[in-house]
Amino acid sequence: xxxxxxxxxxxxxxxxxxxxxxxxxxxxxxxxxxxxxxxxxxxxxxxxxxxxxxxxxxxxxxxxxxxxxxxxxxxxxxxxxxxxxxxxxxxxxxxxxxxxxxxxxxxxxxxxxxxxxxxxxxxxxxxxxxxxxxxxxxxxxxxxxxxxxxxxxxxxxxxxxxxxxxxxxxxxxxxxxxxxxxxxxxxx
Numbered sequence: 680x681x682x683x684x685x686x687x688x689x690x691x692x693x694x695x696x697x698x699x700x701x702x703x704x705x706x707x708x709x710x711x712x713x714x715x716x717x718x719x720x721x722x723x724x725x726x727x728x729x730x731x732x733x734x735x736x737x738x739x740x741x742x743x744x745x746x747x748x749x750x751x752x753x754x755x756x757x758x759x760x761x762x763x764x765x766x767x768x769x770x771x772x773x774x775x776x777x778x779x780x781x782x783x784x785x786x787x788x789x790x791x792x793x794x795x796x797x798x799x800x801x802x803x804x805x806x807x808x809x810x811x812x813x814x815x816x817x818x819x820x821x822x823x824x825x826x827x828x829x830x831x832x833x834x835x836x837x838x839x840x841x842x843x844x845x846x847x848x849x850x851x852x853x854x855x856x857x858x859x860x861x862x863x864x865x866x867x
Contacts, residue, residue, distance in 0.1 A: 686859045718862040739821045756811040756820045764804045764827030771800040780854035783861040801831025
């Protein structure tokens with residue numbers, strides 16, 4: 680096992696990767712064609728998820744307030760979005776189990792599962808906020824949800840520091856496998 684992260688290829692993103700991640704079905708194509716391993720595919724997918732929620736925010740800005748004649752209704756939306764945000768961020772930390780270090784393939788699979796669960800919990804907040812925006816009207820409600828989502832995304836991001844922390848936790852539990860090597864190994 681390597682203690683340093685010298686095997687980490689970095690993010691290696693291009694505009695082509697970002698654009699293809701935004702096209703429906705393109706995220707899978709970018710992961711298959713542009714990424715050399717699952718770590719790069721996870722990072723490419725992550726950028727796509729981030730760009731998608733920000734682009735939805737752009738749509739909200741363009742559309743503006745949908746029902747400006749209901750000034751009291753947004754007061755109901757904020758506690759709902761904040762409540763969903765707190766619950767989802769808590770679930771993001773609780774639900775994904777520990778990484779399974781029995782084999783490199785299992786380690787990579789449990790990491791990917793945890794990554795996508797964390798993304799799903801984080802993204803759920805902006806989706807709830809978007810539904811409230813459509814039903815109630817004020818655009819800033821989506822901004823509140825987006826803040827929770829982007830914070831949750833930052834927790835889930837496969838950053839070098841996060842990978843190092845995960846590797847340190849694995850090492851403390853007696854795992855001798857390299858997380859980065861497991862993620863970069865060809866999938867079967």
